[in-house]
Amino acid sequence: MALVQPLTADPDLDDLLAARPALTMHAQDGLCFEDVPLHAVADTHGTPCWVYGAGTLRARYRALAGALAEAGLNVHIHYAVKANDHLAILGLFRALGAGADVVSLGEFMRARKAGIAASDVVFSGVGKSTQELGAAIVAGLGQINVESAEELEMISAIALRVGRPVRVALRMNPDVDAGTHEKITTGLADNKFGIPAQDVPRLYAHAATLPGIQPVGIAVHIGSQILSPAPYAKAYAKAADMVRWLRAAGQTVSVLDLGGGLGIGYGDEPGMSLSAFANVVKKEVGDLGVQLLMEPGRYLVGPAGLLLASVILEKRGQKRFVVLDAAMNDLMRPAMYDAWHGILPVSATQFRAPRAPADVVGPVCESADSFATGRDLPAMKPGARVALLDAGAYGAVMSSTYNARPRAAAVLIDGGKFHLITPRQTIDNLWADEMLPPLAG
Ligand code: LLP
Numbered sequence: 001m002a003l004v005q006p007l008t009a010d011p012d013l014d015d016l017l018a019a020r021p022a023l024t025m026h027a028q029d030g031l032c033f034e035d036v037p038l039h040a041v042a043d044t045h046g047t048p049c050w051v052y053g054a055g056t057l058r059a060r061y062r063a064l065a066g067a068l069a070e071a072g073l074n075v076h077i078h079y080a081v082k083a084n085d086h087l088a089i090l091g092l093f094r095a096l097g098a099g100a101d102v103v104s105l106g107e108f109m110r111a112r113k114a115g116i117a118a119s120d121v122v123f124s125g126v127g128k129s130t131q132e133l134g135a136a137i138v139a140g141l142g143q144i145n146v147e148s149a150e151e152l153e154m155i156s157a158i159a160l161r162v163g164r165p166v167r168v169a170l171r172m173n174p175d176v177d178a179g180t181h182e183k184i185t186t187g188l189a190d191n192k193f194g195i196p197a198q199d200v201p202r203l204y205a206h207a208a209t210l211p212g213i214q215p216v217g218i219a220v221h222i223g224s225q226i227l228s229p230a231p232y233a234k235a236y237a238k239a240a241d242m243v244r245w246l247r248a249a250g251q252t253v254s255v256l257d258l259g260g261g262l263g264i265g266y267g268d269e270p271g272m273s274l275s276a277f278a279n280v281v282k283k284e285v286g287d288l289g290v291q292l293l294m295e296p297g298r299y300l301v302g303p304a305g306l307l308l309a310s311v312i313l314e315k316r317g318q319k320r321f322v323v324l325d326a327a328m329n330d331l332m333r334p335a336m337y338d339a340w341h342g343i344l345p346v347s348a349t350q351f352r353a354p355r356a357p358a359d360v361v362g363p364v365c366e367s368a369d370s371f372a373t374g375r376d377l378p379a380m381k382p383g384a385r386v387a388l389l390d391a392g393a394y395g396a397v398m399s400s401t402y403n404a405r406p407r408a409a410a411v412l413i414d415g416g417k418f419h420l421i422t423p424r425q426t427i428d429n430l431w432a433d434e435m436l437p438p439l440a441g
Contacts, residue, residue: 010375011268013351016342016389019268020303022056023344023389031346031387034413038308038346041418042385045409047310048326050396050422051387052084054092054414056304061096064262064299067274071282075292078122080260081107083297083393084305088412088421090114093300099142101260101295105132108141118142122257122293124171124221126192130154137162143293145171145219145257147194149203152210159212166212169257171219172200172242174235178223178261181337187222187235194220197238204246215251217290218242221259224298227269229276232261236284243288256290262299266340266390271299298393305392307331307408308346311384312363320358322380327362328369329402331388331395335368342389343372345380353378360386364403396422404430 017023022034029037034053041051061077068075078101079093085107090100091114099120100111111121118139123132126147133144137158146152146168159166173194176187186193195203200218207215220239222231236258243253258281264271285292309326333339343360345351355376362369371388380386399407406425411418 011342013344013355013376015268016344019265020389022053022303023387025348025351027348030348031344031351033306033387035416036413036418038385038387041411041413042308042310042346044418045411045420046424047308047385048324048330048408049308049424050305050391050408050410051308051418052086052089052301052305052392052410052412052421054412057089057092057301058096060300060304061093061098063274064296065096067278068281068294070275071278071286073278073282073286073292075258075281075294078120078293078295079300080295080297081111082397084301084395085110085397086410086421087114089301090116101297104128105135108132108136108139112139122169122295124219124295130158134158134162137164137166140164141166143167143169143216143255143257145169146207147171149195149199149206152203152207152213156210156212164212165214167214167216167255168207169217169219169255170195170200170204170207170215171221171257172197172239174220174222174238176222176231176235176238178226178231179228180223180225180261180263183337184225185223187220187231197242200242201245201249204251205249208251217253217255217257218246219257219259219293221257221295222261224261225263226261227263227272229273229280232258232277233280233284236280240285240288243285243290254290255293256285256288257293257295258285260295260297260299262296264298264302264390264393267342271303300393302390302393305390305395307388307391307395309386309388311380311382311386313382314358314380320356322358322360322377324360324362324371324386326371326388326408327364327403327405328366329364329400329405330362330408331371331391332398332400333391333394334371335366336398341371341391343375343377344387344389345378346385346387350378350380350384364405401425401430406430
C-alpha cells in the first residue's frame, strides 16, 4: 500500500529535509519554509496552523504544465478543488491558467468565487443532486463527467427545463488497479465510480439522442497517490481504444479527461515522474486529436503545505508519547489511511539533538488520534514546535471540530512574507449556528 510507509525504515530527518528544497534549517531561525521562519508564523498566529507556500504551489503547477508541454501535449489543467479548496489557492491556480474540477455545488461556487469561469469547470462525482446540477447548468458550467445511465437522464431533464445544452463526458471505469490504498482506488470494476467499459458505447450513442445533451468525450480517473506510470498506461490505452471505437461507430469525440491521481513522495522517495507520466500520455493518447484535460489535486498542493503544531507535553512511561496540540480532527489522513507524514522539529538545536523513538499523538480521545508510531525524535519540552509535512492536500479540507476543537488558522507565504488566510476559529464560533428548540419536557 503506497500510503503506508514503513515497508522500509523511516527516512532520516536530514533526508526528509534534503528532499524538500522549500524547507531549510537555519542555525538561528530554525526551520524555514520558502525562507520564512516557522517560529515567526507560530509566534504571530499560534498553533496548530496550516502553512502554505505560494512559491511551491506555482512551481508545482509550472512543473506539471511544463512536462506536458515538453512532450508536445496540449493539456488543460483543471485543479481538483477537493484537495484544498481555500479561495487563496484557487485564485493562485486561476492566475496560472487553471480551470477547476469540482464534485459539489459548494466546490463549484468556491471556484466561481475565486474567479474561475463557469465554462472552465468540470463537474465530477458519482452522486450529483438535481439541485446541484441545476445550479451549475444555469451558471453555464463547462462539462459534466457522467457516472451512470440514471444520471444522464437526470441531466437531460434539467438541461431541457433550463433551456441550456450541456457538454458531457462519460466517465469510463477501465477496471485497472492503480496500486494505491484501497480507500482511494477508484478505477476497479468493484468501485462505485464510472461506467463499465462495455456499457459506454451504448450509453454514448443514447446520449447523442437525448435532448439537452451534447456528448463530447470520455473521462477516466483510476485513483489517488499513484506512484507508477504503469496503471495510467493501461487505463489510457483502454480510453484510447474506446475513443477510436466510438468514432468508428460514427460518434463525435473531442475531449479526453485524463483524471488526476499523481502521487507525491511522503518520505524521501520521489513522487510520480512527470516526464514518465507525460510520455505515457503522449504514447497512449497523443495522436487521438482530442482536447486533453487533467484533474490533478494532491500533486499540486500536497508538498506546498504543512501543519505547524506545538508539543503540549511528553508523556513518558513504558512508552514515550509526544502529545501535540494538533490532532486527527485537523489532519485526518494518518487515522483514516494509516498515512505517513514526515515530522520535523522547528528548532535547529532540537533538529540536531539525539533522538529516540516516540509515538506522536494528538489530544483527541481516540487511539486513532496518532500521527506517527516509533518515530525517532529529540526530547521536546512543552511549547516546542514541529512541522507535519506534506499536509497541503486533503488536510484542512478534511478537518472537523471533533472534540469541540476549533479549526486551525491558515497562513500563505508569498515572496518571503506570510499572510493570514484563515483566522483560527473561536470557541464561540463553534456553536454559532446551533439553535435551541423549545423542549417538550
Ligand atoms: N478527479 C477525481 C474524479 C477524483 O475523485 C479525484 C480524487 C481527483 C480528480 C484528484 O485526485 P488527486 O490528483 O488529488 O490524487 N482523501 C484522500 C484522497 C482522496 C482522493 C479522492 N479523489 C487522501 O487523503 O489521500
